[in-house]
Amino acid sequence: MTLTVGVLGLQGDIEEHVSSLEAACSNLGVEGDVILVKSVDDAKRVHALVIPGGESTVMGGLSSIKGLMPALRDRVGHGLPTLGTCAGMILLAKGSRDRVVGETRQALIGTLNITVERNSFGRQRESFETTLELGLPGGDGFHGVFIRAPQVRSVGDGVKELARLDDAVVAVQQGRTIATAFHPELSGSTLVHEHLISLATGKAAAT
Ligand code: GLN
Secondary structure (H helix, E strand, O other): OOEEEEEEOOOOOHHHHHHHHHHHHHHHOOOEEEEEEOOHHHHHHOOEEEEOOOOHHHHHHHHHHOOOHHHHHHHHHOOOOEEEEOHHHHHHEEEEEEOOOEOOOOOOOOOEEEEEEEOOOOOHHHOEEEEEEOOOOOOEEEEEEEOOOOEEEEEOOOOEEEEEEOOEEEEEEEOOEEEEOOOHHHOOOOHHHHHHHHHHHOOOOOO
């Protein structure tokens, strides 16, 4: 069976995720077709989904305008293997606020039982790279790329922490949803994307 893997294709670092997913499928020997998700029909037919980094207010706004939000909530909420990175983590969260401007009432998918603080490490010039202990097989010494990244501020029931940076939670898993404050698609490693594919093929367990 060919696995159809989607990248929400509205805004952000879409192509980097397409490349990482193609490499992850090839490394795992899985036949994968990577598509951009831009419509409800696209959202209905994928076996796994990536929500990229970018600008969460823009992606949330475009998803609402295109009528995609209910389909995304339905699929992700019913266990579609999903990876959200940076702005993607924010979109998955049930609540968000910005470190500087506070409440923005942005549109969220809201299926992941965490709240996040946006731009939590500062603005673009405070972006950084560091080494993380990521709680996935082979995840020790993972290269974390943080670009205007959020931090997880509260972790609710059913959510497992996958990584911390000092005291800040920066990666989580809930069921078949994985979310990272950093950008695995820029890390030079396909480990996180391989985990997503393994959740879709049943080779990795949901938490
Ligand atoms: N700061 C952006 C937001 O709040 C996220 C940045 C990113 O995805 N690299 O949506």
